[in-house]
Amino acid sequence: MNIWSQERRNFGRGNANEEVQRSVRDTLIKFQNGYAKRDITLKDSFIDELFWDDSDTLVVGTGDVEWCLGHKEISELIEVDWVYWGNFIIDIDGAIVSSYGDVAWITTEAILKKELNVNKMYDNCLKNIRKNLEGELESKNKLISTLKYISSCLNEENLGEEVVRPVRFSAILVNKNGTWKFHNIHFSYPVVPPTDIRIIGDYKIY
Numbered sequence: 001m002n003i004w005s006q007e008r009r010n011f012g013r014g015n016a017n018e019e020v021q022r023s024v025r026d027t028l029i030k031f032q033n034g035y036a037k038r039d040i041t042l043k044d045s046f047i048d049e050l051f052w053d054d055s056d057t058l059v060v061g062t063g064d065v066e067w068c069l070g071h072k073e074i075s076e077l078i079e080v081d082w083v084y085w086g087n088f089i090i091d092i093d094g095a096i097v098s099s100y101g102d103v104a105w106i107t108t109e110a111i112l113k114k115e116l117n118v119n120k121m122y123d124n125c126l127k128n129i130r131k132n133l134e135g136e137l138e139s140k141n142k143l144i145s146t147l148k149y150i151s152s153c154l155n156e157e158n159l160g161e162e163v164v165r166p167v168r169f170s171a172i173l174v175n176k177n178g179t180w181k182f183h184n185i186h187f188s189y190p191v192v193p194p195t196d197i198r199i200i201g202d203y204k205i206y
Contacts, residue, residue, distance in 0.1 A: 003111060008109060013096065015098045015099070016097045016098050020099045025095065028090065028095060034078075035088045046078070047075055051182050052181045052183050055070060057071070058185075059077055059185045060185070060187065061077055061081075061187050062167070062188060085114070087113040087114070088110060088111075088112050090109075094108060094109070095107070102175040102176070103172065104175070104180060106171045108170075110167040111164055114162070114165075116161050121157070137203060166189070168187070168189070169187060170185070
């Protein structure tokens with residue numbers, strides 16, 4: 001069974017011409033190779049080669065607080081991804097690549113394969129429950145969040161030792177002197193409503 005969405009592939013390859021298609025996909029291949037090797041010693045050269053060093057270069061991760069601006073914060077996110085995240089695989093052939101002048105944008109899918117560490121998952125679940133119970137939310141919302149943590153944890157264990165999740169990947173690239181580099185990247189998980197995070201007053205409930 002093909003894991004990639006036929007609906008997305010029905011959109012075609014995007015409006016970029018063949019030269020831009022090839023060059024942008026080459027940059028995407030280099031990005032994929034870095035995430036495949038996950039060699040921390042190559043992290044700095046990976047960032048220098050593939051990301052523009054502009055003050056507003058931005059990567060948004062899947063985590064609620066993962067808004068990473070500039071090389072320093074992007075470097076911290078990539079290190080966390082390479083050490084902890086798992087095997088990240090992008091659908092490069094099916095990427096939609098469009099462009100206008102020296103700006104191009106990519107939309108595609110990916111998957112994340114990760115081995116489940118059950119004990120660590122339990123520890124994180126208990127940590128989140130303690131934090132939740134010590135917060136300032138009303139009792140009912142504390143109970144609802146606690147039940148969600150517990151059910152999510154038990155459901156995760158039930159999926160097996162290797163968990164495969166779909167990821168969406170979008171990016172904006174800028175061409176300077178014939179080189180396409182990332183200016184913005186956004187990783188996201190597709191979700192079924194309601195989302196995992198709610199806002200009540202001044203608080204976010206996870």
